[in-house]
Amino acid sequence: MTADAISQQLCVTCGLCCNGVIFRDVELRASDDLARLKTLGLPIKKTGKKIRFAQPCAALECSLCKIYAERPSYCREFECVLLRSTIEGNTEPAAALRIIRTTQKRAAKVIRLLRELGDENEHLSLSKRFKQVTKQFDTGHLTGESAGVYGDLTIAVHELNLILSSAFYPGSES
Numbered sequence: 001m002t003a004d005a006i007s008q009q010l011c012v013t014c015g016l017c018c019n020g021v022i023f024r025d026v027e028l029r030a031s032d033d034l035a036r037l038k039t040l041g042l043p044i045k046k047t048g049k050k051i052r053f054a055q056p057c058a059a060l061e062c063s064l065c066k067i068y069a070e071r072p073s074y075c076r077e078f079e080c081v082l083l084r085s086t087i088e089g090n091t092e093p094a095a096a097l098r099i100i101r102t103t104q105k106r107a108a109k110v111i112r113l114l115r116e117l118g119d120e121n122e123h124l125s126l127s128k129r130f131k132q133v134t135k136q137f138d139t140g141h142l143t144g145e146s147a148g149v150y151g152d153l154t155i156a157v158h159e160l161n162l163i164l165s166s167a168f169y170p171g172s173e174s
Contacts, residue, residue, distance in 0.1 A: 003087045010083055010093070014100045015063030017078060020056035020125035021107045021160075022168055027052050029073045040067045055125045080168040099167050106160040113153040117146055130157050 001009075016022050028034065028044065028051045038044055042053045059067040065075070082099055085091040091099075110126055117133050124132075130153070137150050 001093065006086050006093060007083060010086060010096055010100065012063055013097060014104075015060060016100070016103060016107070016164075016168065017080060018055065018057040018060040018065065018075075019063075019107075021103075022080070022164060023055045024125035024127050025052040025054045026057070026072060026074050032072045033070075036070060037067075037072060040070060042067075042072075054123075056123070078170075081170065082167045099163070103160070103163050103167070106156065106163060109156045110153065110160055113149055113156055116149050117153065126157075126160075 028037070034044055034051065037053070041058045043058060044051060044053050046052075053072075057065070059065050059071070065071055079087075082091065082096050086093055086096045107126065110130070114126075114129050114133060117136075119129050119133050121129050121132065133150070133153065137147075
């Protein structure tokens, strides 16, 4: 199987680098056409000297990038550890797909628990949503039954982060 075929199979199934699970935002580079990316629907923000767009990506639709041919530089260059390992022949495609499905199930559990706690900020990354719920819990806005759900959420986030750090983050080992 070619690298392109592996990328096509895994990336289209996955989408975790675009849906707010792996990243909370993507930094744009000087070579990116900001005006064009804005017209394509990316909500670009400048903070200090950095220009970014938030995740989940506005161009993501069912694990497919609507602006794939014109996507930003970082998006073109990014390869998660799992993809790289599969391309290099260290992970079988079927095993990689199982890891992706497991990760998606863990992310879905986090989303379900966030919703149980009243968070419906689907436009924010999971890390931002978790921070907001944690802040509510710390300020006493979550009580009683929600404390148990919050406990389940912290465990679910930890389990998700374990698989993300071992199989997806650049610089980690698969």
